[in-house]
Structures are given as structure tokens and as C-alpha cells.
Amino acid sequence: MFSSRTRSTRRGNTSQVERHSILKYPHRLNFYDRPPIDDITIEEFETCALDRLRVLAEIESSFVRNRPWDELKSIALEQCKTYLPLNASSATAQPIDAERKKDHIGHFVLRLAFCRSEELRRRFVKAEMALFRVRYDSDDAIEREEFLNSRDFDWVPVPDDEVKMYNAELIAAASSYRDPRDRTPLDTQKYYKVKWTRVPDLVEKRRVFLKAGMAYVPMREQSSIVFQEFQTNLEKALEMTAKALPRLDEDTRIVPILDNLSQGFLAGVSSEWTASSSSGNGDELTADMIDDLSKKHFPMCMRNLHECLKRDHHLKHFGRLQYGLFLKVLGLSIEEAIAFWRKSFSNIPDDKFNKEYRYNIRHSYGLEGKRANYAAKSCQQILCNDQPGSQDSHGCPYRHFSADNLQTALLSLYSSQGLTAGDLPEIMSAVKQNHFHVACTRVYEITHANYGVKKGEGVGGGESITHPNQYAAKSRELEKAKVDAIKTEMKGDVDVIMS
Amino acid sequence: MAATEEITPELMLAFYRRLYPFKSIFGWLNHEHAPTRLFTHREFAFTLAGDVYLRYNSFSNAEELKKQVCALNPTRFEIGPVYSARPRDKKTVRPAAFQPILRELVFDIDMTDYDSIRTCCSDAAICNRCWVFISVAVRVLDAAIRDQFGYKYLLWVYSGRRGIHLWISDKEAMELTDEQRRALVNWMTVIQGGSQMHKKVNVRLGTRPLPPSIQTALEPLAETFSELILADQNCFESEEGWKSLLHLVPDQKIVAELTKQWERDPDRSSEDKWDDLKAQVKTLSKGSTQRNLLMTAIEDIILQYTYPRLDAEVSKHRNHLLKAPFCIHPKTGRVCVPVNPTTIDQFNPEEVPTVGQLLRELDKVAAGAPDENTEHHSDWEKTSLKPYVELLDKHVSSLMEEVRRSKRGADLSW
Secondary structure (H helix, E strand, O other): OHHHHHHHHHHOOHHHHHHHHOOOOOOOOOOOOOOOOOOOOHHHHHHHHHHHHHHHHHHHHHHHOOOOHHHHHHHHHHHHHHHOOOOOOOOOOOOHHHHHHHHHHHHHHHHHHHOOOHHHHHHHHHHHHHHHHHHHHHOOHHHHHHHHHOOOOOOEEOOHHHHHHOHHHHHHHHHOOOOOOOOOOOOOOOEEEEEHHHOHHHHHOOOOEEEOOEEEEEHHHHHHHHHHHHHHHHHHHHHHHHHHHHHOOOOOOHHHHHHHHHHHHHHHOOOOOOOOHHHHOOOOEOHHHHHHHHHHHOOHHHHHHHHHHHHHOOOOHHHHHHHHHHHHHHOEOHHHHHHHHHHHOOOOOHHHHHHHOHHHHHHHOOOOOOOOOOOOOOHHHHHHOOOOOOOOOOOOHHHHOOHHHHHHHHHHHHHHHOOOHHHHHHHHHHHHOOOHHHHHHHHHHHHOHHHOOOOOOEOOOOEOOOOHHHHHHHHHHHHHHHHHHHHHHHHHHHHHHHO | OOOOOOOOHHHHHHHHHHOOOHHHHHHHHHOOOOOOHHHHOEEEEEEEOOOEEEEEEOOOOHHHHHHHHHHHOOOEEEEEEEEOOOHHHHHHOOHHHOOEEEOOEEEEEEHHHHOOOOOOOOOOOOOHHHHHHHHHHHHHHHHHHHHHHOOOOEEEEEOOOOEEEEEEOOHHHHHOOHHHHHHHHHHHOOEOOOOOOOOOEOOOOOOOOOOHHHHHHHHHHHHHHHHHHHHHOOOOOOHHHHHHHHOOOOOHHHHHHHHHHHHHOOOOOHHHHHHHHHHHHHOOOOOOHHHHHHHHHHHHHHHHHHOOOOOHHHHHOOOOOEEOOOOEOOOOOEEOOEEOHHHHHHOOHHHOOEHHHHHHHHHHHHHHOOOOOOOOOOHHHHOOOHHHHHHHHHHHHHHHHHHHHHHHHHHHOO
């Protein structure tokens, strides 16, 4: 309360002082430390939660579609405006307190709904984090400062003599990544000292100076501490809620609502590509069809793995995992998969194969160990997780090949399908800007031009490649459609002759 | 390189019975004298003959562990995390109540990651010359972790053949989450990119200065570079060698020039070739963008050839298992002994005792002076294993001292 009053007096607006002092929620941002304690109707309980869920679901789908942060931000703000408006304290004409109360209640209801499993908790935290970031970024600078002052973040300002002592390192750490257009002088920067474990994201990107376990965080990166704090708090709170949930049996009306909410989140956006068509169409995949299929339908990451496998008669662990799961979802049965790998690993004696590889193949089909049904890796997972080591051949060629190797590989793998050296500059420029999926989509368009796929069309309706199995499935669909078309045409001819 | 004698189950059993320092290992994992959760909730995994793998074993104390090890006589065993319940009860508790909570922060450096640059050996082979790669990596990593992260209780352990492990037992390091581990590993990782990527060092934008942590490491590495890469390993002598060097030079004119020169004179040594490259860079005018670009490329090349190459997956997850110190490497018969990082330069992997050698030493002692004292567990004192066990014991006692101090501190605060 104190801080908001000083600000208002600074503005010299006495009517606002009164208004502010009666606000129950003085800040637009909320760390959700305290649960709401008012009485609310069951309808309110549900609508607050549903409206918030709409926003969160949109955020999550943006993640899945790999939208850049700016786009995600504008989409989230748009959604918020409709379902969950939250205005700055200066917007006196708006029902600020009511908005903030709705935000507060919605958050806590969803906590109840999403604390139940590890998976739900993880997704909820991720979406809530993004929402908090969007709001934090769009908050009025002065109001944000007030919000930060209202809470103890336990950061220690670095004393001047220490800044002087490590001046060279601090400047080097800051200048190694900053925007070249940023001309603010570096040596007048203020720093905060926190345990490095509180800012793992900054450490990961080497954006801070580290000494004896303390990270020297520049003022500009302060937000990173705030977000990390928000995440840690929420994770802890969710776990506590999960433990307390079994004792929540006071009201039988609440549990069905909560069930409904968590269902909605699950069904809303599917992040996994599931091949529904490939199993139903009757033609079973066999081990010896793979080589042929790979030449016609596989995206580059899989073709590369296939070629490596043919050349070396072996793939390292992550390569087997990436390729094996892809083949599984493509429709290769477990028996055929074992036959395929057995034949491919031709230098490996039978007993070694049975001992070291058979288990792993069966494991990936959910027949061993914890019997999980593993999904094939999406582009995002291939791009971001399990970076290839110096001897590995998995990963995304568009990202993990050097430019000249990529060009050579593109020509040797796809020239038979119509890719020419003239197409390379366009593909390479997408790669250079780190738009790896754009490059992959473009290659798809070029190599499927004879099926009538045009530039910008992607795998249909402008959709880009987000999953290797999507690439392969769409490619096979195109071929099937063409074959069917020829068949009907021929049948038509036969009919004509018959009559 | 390997001891040619066969490692029989009898040999292994005698080693476990008489030599393996169970007490020291217990102290190292437990941090205190009386058994705590750090030991009782700890996973042990045994590899038996015929590749049988037994996971989720746990024990109440050192004697129980020793009894089981002697009963199963594994070819080796591994140490996992501390779980929220006893690993042996895994099947009876809810999955949610069985989570890894604490774990030493571990690192694994393996010679195979250096196969693309070392010229003396390949695959499983290791010699004194390629060990220099490892000792450089140890020096850099040891200094960085102590200085930047402030950890104090680092135990380096020779893996028995061609690599080295690091176990960090500081309380904060034990408590790191997987996410924090990943962040730390990425902070330390400089060499990235698969076999198809020539340039594996991408730690800065354009010609900006290096991040300070890497800059600090660069100076000693530059020295290593001329001694190890240019002189000893002579990495750029072969055509393949110098071609991969030229792949890292971002100036097509210089590359063409040098290719011509080196093709004419195939016997030019690596040192000469490196001087040729530097001379070419000096022809560019000072302060020009092109010269700056090449200067940063030269720094990046030094890093690519000398900076520690980590097996990152090992460090990122709390539930990763890692071979216990003092196990026997099944191929070489050598003991996985602790190594002092300050004298790593003098460490010779070929001088590490093998299991056969140790037992022969023991036989000699027994034959010389028949001992009425039948206490088996301190038999290591009579063999060349002694200095290594003492190294671990010293590490353990300082670790225990620290834990005692912090406990007393906590008590006083009441």
C-alpha cells in the first residue's frame, strides 16, 4: 500500500490516492502467494477457470506450433483481452479490482485441476510462466517497479568495489551476447548477486559472470530472476496442492468440474503426431520396403540416418532411437523392426545383437521395462534435445550439418526427386536464419512438385513440417492419391471398352 | 596395454573379500559415520557375468553391501542417486513416492570423443601421449568448477581404461535439479556439433570477445595447443589433418593460398603450417574486420582442439548410474583409482595396479610373514593400492569434517 500511495502523490492526483487505498489488489501482476478467501458461487468458480484455460490452451498450442515469442505474445494478449482482461492501475475507468480477482481465482482453481499428475503440472507451469512473462513484459514500467518492491526477492546489490574488481569480466560477459544496436554504456550497469542455481537459464546461455557459485546478474536481466522465482514457487505450490487434494471432499460439486477442466487441457492440443491412417489402409510395412520408402518419402534427418546405417552397418544410441521410433510410427511392426535392424547391423554377431539391441528395440515398442508407448520424436525434440556428439549422426541435418556438407548431402539425396543446385540458395538462406523447419518444408515442396505441390503450400494449406512422420505420411498420401487416380482412370477406360 | 592375464571370478572374489575399500566408499557416499539416507536410500546396480544387470539394490550399511558384493561377485557395480524411498522397496511404494532426490554431480570424459583429433591411437587404445588430452581436460574443468561454482569436494577417478570420472559431493551440488545440472553442463560445454559439422566451437557472436569463463581457460590451452597438437600429436601433418584445419578458416583466399603451398610441400610439420596460417593473417591490415574475424577463428581453433570434451548426458540427469571407484575394469583388469588433479600430469594409466598384480603382492606378504591377524578388510595397506585408498580417505575425512561443522553451525543457531 505504501508504495502505491507515494506514486500517486507524485502524480499529484488526490482522487487516485483514495481510489488506490481501497484497491484489494494493488498490483496488476500477481505472484499468487495467497489463495483467495472470499465466498464465490459455483458458476463463478467454473467461468473464472474456463476463461483462463482458454488463454493457457492458446499459449500451449503456440509452443507446439513453434511460434516465435513475439507472435505468441500478441496472440496471448489478444486472447487475454477477450477472456481475461487485466488493466493497469492507471485505467481508472475499468473495474480493476474485479478483473484482478477473476485472475486470482482462475489461477487457483486451475491449480486444483492441474496438480494431479506430473505431466499436467509440467504443462500448467510452462503455460502459466509464459502468461506471467507476457504480462510482465507488457506492464507499465513504474507499476512493475512497484510490484517488484512489494516482494522480497532476496537479491543482493553488488557493492561498487566488487563491480570494479571484476569490471573486465562483467563487461566481457555482457558484451559477448548483447545486441550490437544497444549503445548503453556497460560500466554504469547495476548488478545483483544471487546463487547461480536461481538463474539456470542465464547460466546455460553464459549471460552472467560466475564466481564462487554466485551469479552477477545485470539489472537488465533482473526479469530472469523474477521468472525463475515464479516458476519455482508455482512448482512447489502445485506439489503441495497435490498432496492436500485427497482431503478436498467438502463439496461434491467441485470434483466433477475439476475433472472436466483437466480433460479439456489434455484433449485441447495434441503435441504428438499419431499415425491414424497408416495402420488402416491394409498394406503392411515390411523390413525390405524401408529402403525403397526412404528414397521416396523420408525427410532428410531420416534419410541421413538410413544412409549412415547402410554405410556403417551401425547407428549410435540416439540415432537408433530417433530412427527406430520414426519407423514404429510409420507402421513397422515389432517383428519387422527386429528383422530390419538385424539385417542392417550386418557386422554384428547374432548373440551380441540379441543381447544388446533386441531389448532396446522391444523397449521402444513398449514391450520391456516400464512398457511406455513412446512417441516418435518431433522436430522440436530433434532440434533441441540430445544434441549430437562428435561421433553421432542423429539430429536435424538442417541444423547440425555444416553449410557445405548440407548442400552436398541435399544434392546427393534429393536430386533424383528434382532438387537442383539452383534451389540451394533459397534453402540455405532459411537455414542461415535458423528457420530449419522452413528449409525442410521447402525441400518437401520441391521434391513433391510432380504431385502438384506448389511453393508455399507446405504439406497442405501452408502448414509447415513439424514432425518427421508428418512429412512421411503426407508424402505417402500424395503417392497413394496419385496411384488411386490412375487406377480409377484405367477402370474408366475398361468400362468404356466394355460398353 | 592390458594385462594379458585373465580376470577370473576367483580373482574378483578375492579382490572384493580382501582388498576393496568398502568402508572408505561408505564414508564417501554417506558423509557421516552413522548410516544416513545418503547411503541407505542409495541405488547400487550390479553387472554380473553374462551381462545380467541387477538394478535398484540398496543396503543399510557397509557390511551389508560387502556381503552382497561377495555373494554376487559382479564384474563391476555402479552407484546411482539417493531416492525418496529405499530402492529395494521400489516395487512396494507408489511411483510418485520413489523419486531421485540427491546425487553427486558427475562428469565423464572419454577418450573416444577425441578420436577425430588424436593421431597416436584410436578406439579403445590409450597411451601416455593421448592421456595428455585427459590431463588438460582435468586441469581446465577442475579449476573452472572450483572457481566459478565454488564447489570444494571433487573426486577424480580413473575409469580403468581410457577416461576419467569426476564426482562432486558438495551439499549444494548433491541437491541440484536436472534442470540446474543441464544449465551447468551447457555452461561448461564448448565443443558441439556432430560428425558432419566442421566448426564445433560456437560460443560467441561474430567477433565479440569470448565469455570470461572461456577466456580464462584459453591462455593455458594456447600453450597446450603448441605442445600437444602441433608438436606431439602433429595433427596437421597428414592431408586429412590440415584439410580439417582449413575448414575452420573463414577466408577463402587464405585457404586457397595455403592449400597450394601445402600440397607442394607435403612434409611440412604442423608447427610450420600453423606459422604459415598466422603469417597469412598478419598480412591483413591491423584492425580490419577480416583480420579480427581470423583472430577469433584462431582462438576458436585452439579451443576446438584442446577444450575438454564432455559426455554431457551423464551429468544432466540425477538418475544416471556411474561405475563405482575401485571397481576393476573388465577389459584391462586395472583398478578405477582416485587421481589427484594437481599431479594429473604425472599420472600414468599404465602404472595403475591390476587386480592380478595386487593379489600377487598380497600373497608375497602373506608368505613372508604369516600374520596371525586375520582382519581382512585392511589388507589393501599391504599392497600398492594403499596410496589410492589413502587419497580417498583424506577426501572423505575433509568432507565429513565439513558436514560436522555445518551441522554444529545449524545447532548453534537455535
